[in-house]
Amino acid sequence: MRWGLIAASTTALLGGMLLIPRRARASTPGEARGIFSIFTRRKRIPSDILARHPKLAELQPDFAVKIAYVIARLESRGFQPKIHRDSGWRTEAQQKRIKGRGDSWVDFSFHMATVDGQPAALAVDLIDRRWAWEGGTAAKRASFWNALREEAAVEGYHTGLNWSNPDPAHVQPWPAHSGMLAQVEAGNWSARDLA
Numbered sequence: 028m029r030w031g032l033i034a035a036s037t038t039a040l041l042g043g044m045l046l047i048p049r050r051a052r053a054s055t056p057g058e059a060r061g062i063f064s065i066f067t068r069r070k071r072i073p074s075d076i077l078a079r080h081p082k083l084a085e086l087q088p089d090f091a092v093k094i095a096y097v098i099a100r101l102e103s104r105g106f107q108p109k110i111h112r113d114s115g116w117r118t119e120a121q122q123k124r125i126k127g128r129g130d131s132w133v134d135f136s137f138h139m140a141t142v143d144g145q146p147a148a149l150a151v152d153l154i155d156r157r158w159a160w161e162g163g164t165a166a167k168r169a170s171f172w173n174a175l176r177e178e179a180a181v182e183g184y185h186t187g188l189n190w191s192n193p194d195p196a197h198v199q200p201w202p203a204h205s206g207m208l209a210q211v212e213a214g215n216w217s218a219r220d221l222a
C-alpha cells in the first residue's frame with residue numbers, strides 16, 4: 028500500500044514535471060514547434076499584449092493565451108495583427124446580423140461559446156490593420172493570411188484560409204468538420220480539448 032502510494036505520487040510528480048507533450052506525435056514542423064509552448068507553461072496573457080488587444084478578454088482563457096502568442100509572433104514578423112470588431116465573442120443577435128450580410132453561414136459559431144454562461148469565444152478573427160480583407164494588395168493580404176495560418180499551426184490551431192468558403196482571418200482550435208462545433212454548442216467539451 029505504502030509503496031503503491033509512493034509510486035503513484037512519483038508518477039504524478041514526474042508527469043507534472045515532464046508534462047508529457049501530446050504534440051510529440053505532430054507530423055508537421057509547425058505543429059512540432061508547439062511542444063515548446065507546452066514546456067514553457069504559458070498560462071497568462073502577457074500584460075502588454077492584453078493592453079493592446081483588450082478583446083483577448085472575450086476569449087476562453089486557455090485559447091486567449093495561445094492567441095496572444097500568435098499575435099506576438101505576427102508582430103515580430105512585421106505584421107500589425109488586430110482582432111476584428113465582430114470577433115472574439117458574439118451574441119446570437121450579432122451572429123444573425125453577420126450571417127444575414129453573408130459573412131458567416133452558420134447559426135452557431137465558435138465565436139459564441141460560453142463557459143458557465145460567460146463569454147468564452149473559441150474562435151477569433153485576426154486581420155492586419157493596414158489591409159483587413161480588401162486593402163493593400165492581394166500579395167500583401169496573402170502574406171498575412173499565410174503567416175497567420177503558420178503561427179496558428181504552431182499552437183495546433185487552424186484558420187479558414189483553405190475552406191471551400193475561405194475565411195482566412197478566422198482561427199479556431201479544431202479543423203472544420205471535426206464535429207467540435209456541435210460539441211461546443213452542446214457544452215460538451217473541456218479545456219483539455221484545447222491542448
Ligand SMILES: [Zn+2]
Binds near residue numbers: 114151
Ligand atoms: Zn471567425
